[in-house]
Amino acid sequence: MSLALVLHLFAATVWVGGMFFAYQILRPVAGEMLEPPVRLTLWKNVFWRFFPWVKASIVLLFLTGFWMIRGLGGMANVGWHIHLMLLMAVVMTVVFFLIRGKYYCGLKEAVIIENWAVAAERLGDIRKAVGLNLILGLITIAVAGLGRYLG
Numbered sequence: 001m002s003l004a005l006v007l008h009l010f011a012a013t014v015w016v017g018g019m020f021f022a023y024q025i026l027r028p029v030a031g032e033m034l035e036p037p038v039r040l041t042l043w044k045n046v047f048w049r050f051f052p053w054v055k056a057s058i059v060l061l062f063l064t065g066f067w068m069i070r071g072l073g074g075m076a077n078v079g080w081h082i083h084l085m086l087l088m089a090v091v092m093t094v095v096f097f098l099i100r101g102k103y104y105c106g107l108k109e110a111v112i113i114e115n116w117a118v119a120a121e122r123l124g125d126i127r128k129a130v131g132l133n134l135i136l137g138l139i140t141i142a143v144a145g146l147g148r149y150l151g
């Protein structure tokens with residue numbers, strides 16, 4: 001149980017913390033300092049490195065989550081906060097695969113053919129979707145942490 005919880009927390013930190021850094025720190029600085037060709041290529045390469053970590057985090061969150069649920073006596077025995085955590089994680093995972101499967105492919109192709117207008121549009125889509133997932137991730141952490149106190 002404790003190993004599962006530690007791995008669970010590592011995975012949540014990598015995913016949600018990575019989104020926070022990208023959205024709140026890297027995005028404004030790259031926007032201020034870099035011209036579109038460099039900025040859009042930077043984002044393509046940044047996501048290329050970040051996404052495998054997100055995929056590993058998702059696998060780990062579900063594996064360790066269900067492992068802990070089993071240890072706690074099954075879904076019927078766990079509090080409402082665990083059900084909500086699972087639901088939020090499913091929504092976040094769907095949003096992530098929309099980013100990875102649709103918007104990121106569009107960004108990558110547009111950067112390769114140097115169509116900066118389309119690349120900027122796809123990056124805008126990614127920004128909105130990451131913003132949504134960041135908010136959902138922070139709410140999930142709050143729900144996870146507070147759930148036991150709220151009954």
Ligand code: HEM
Pocket residue numbers: 008009012016061062063064065066068069082085086088089090092137140141144145146148
């Ligand atoms: C983005 C997704 C997720 C985030 C950010 C997240 C976050 C957290 C956090 C911060 C805790 C520690 C709560 C505490 O001990 O006070 C936790 C515990 C837990 N999570 Fe998640 N989680 C996510 C996904 C999932 C999924 C998919 C499942 C189920 C398959 C799950 C099941 C659990 C369980 C069973 C616990 C232990 C709760 C307890 O011992 O009371 N989580 N999670």
